[in-house]
Amino acid sequence: MSKHHSLWEKLNQRQQATLTAIYHTDQQQESAQKQAWHKGLSREKATVWRNLQYYFEPTGHETLLHRLLRQANVVDQGLGSTLQVLERLGLIECNYRQNELISIKLTTTGRAVARAGLGESAPKKPPKGQLKPRQWEALVRAYLSGENGIDNNTSSDDYAGFSWRWTWLRLRDYHGTEEGLVKEVGYWNQGKYSTKLVITLSGIEFYKQQWEQYRALYPDVNAPKPDDVT
Template sequence: MSVEKLAEAVGVTPRAVRHWEAGTRDVGDRAFGRLLKVLRCSAQDLTGRDPGTESLADLRRDAGMSTEEAASALRRKRGARDLHISAEKIRDLECGRRVRGWAWGAPETLGRVARMLAQVYRVPERVVMDAWRRSRPEDPLPVLPARRARQPSGEAIAVWSALNDRQRSYLTCIFQQDQEVEEEHRHARPVGAEQRPAAEWRRLTLALSASSGVVGYTRIQERLRGAGVHDPGAGSSVAALERRGLIVVYRDRVYVDGLGDTPRTRVEMTRLGRAVARAALGVLRDAGPPATLLSLWLWKIVVRVALAGTRGVDGSLAGRGPHYLAVGQSPDGRTPSRGFIVLRHPDGVTHGPYRWFLTDSGQRHITDHLDAYHNLYPSVDSEGLDEISG
């Protein structure tokens, strides 16, 4: 694009664009958001800022909002009625200054503000909380409103009621196998096992079109037999569940020793299917740990790096943990990492292998939440972290 075309698309003068390119003037807040859209790039592409180091001001600019626009969007939120949010308060919040107003001193109020900011900036709550601690390290920790476990919907219960006994058995056994495989996959991540896409491991083998005396029974068929279904094929019951949008059926062929290419039926649960099964079986979706806290396998990585201290951890840290935790990384190419660990040379060393070390954000996270982690994951050996956090 020419300077003139870019200026016209962003809504500024060509002179302003020339200043940006020369580095003699910063891009204004409003123009920054429009610039991201016109160039179809991320904020990191323009700023060179590493994911996992964002401040509150960075999140607002990444959303393409000025302080006035952010304040206006927040005032429209139901939970903001008594906070009298203004652009000045947004600026004070971002700069680490005291925000005037009696309600702004309570951790619960700050948690409400953090949740609303996540909604307005369209980022996960954990991203806002991490940016908050970088911007306001001396503040009391905001307390996010507790998340509730999701209750089953009336639609899910109605769908279950419309199924016959055999269809219910099939849906139940497929759901149980789906949850078992998900648990196996979850436990494989911390040990660095090869990660397959969910689209692959959620497709469960239901049946092989061959004699059970030769190929045996699949895990789902064994469950069905235990539930009293002694001819667990892939016929009308499976077709009925697919018509209702509860499962997706895949038919292909697989090589079996002694039989050659054998027809195979695989099934994958849909979101509606899981919702119906959970409603029928009384399985509430776990609300999970608070949004700020790490999952078990990520917490183990942080503990390992923290306890290594100035020695650091070998740079070949296995698994996808660094995508979620390390400065400069992102788990999905869009959401920034937590920024709790960094790959660098040890202090005083300018060459040789890189190692993983805890960042200041990681240190603050441990200090803020160590007691919560002790209660949440008592099996994790974190002896020595009390001294580090102190």
């Protein structure tokens, strides 16, 4: 038995139910952040969204954490004592304001204990260098644009709606290549200086060699098959 599972077994049924509700809230928050990433939307810092809001005044809208704790039948006079035990064991961190519970943060240990008790495994990290969905989708766009490249038609650096910081910069500085997978090219058009992103030869080769792998990995991305791939 692992140390995390052993700690789970030491919790009583009420403490386990409370930790489970907090864990499920944490995981739903994480899933929402990942979905925002995949859609190209900005994400909050983990230090912000991992602070799970419990208090829902003055809006009157019940928070996800409060709802899951209520459904676990632990929102009563004994909740404070239960949270104190979990906090003393280093499984959660509670934030109070004038003795009012505001938010709860699940610690790394708390997450591991909950997973051990629920029989879940921590998600495996992707292999080093593996493109994320939006990065692969951006590379597909660059590949289809060919030598014409992708013009920057906005005041920001987010070419074709993809984030410069989180997407294009990662492709430009992709490790293992001298020139990256894409490059930024400056040019003059009707007396006005502009820039565009163009796929590099390394990017073209990467697309051809990795196309089948990424097609299976991200089937929702419409990535045409390269002409010379059988």
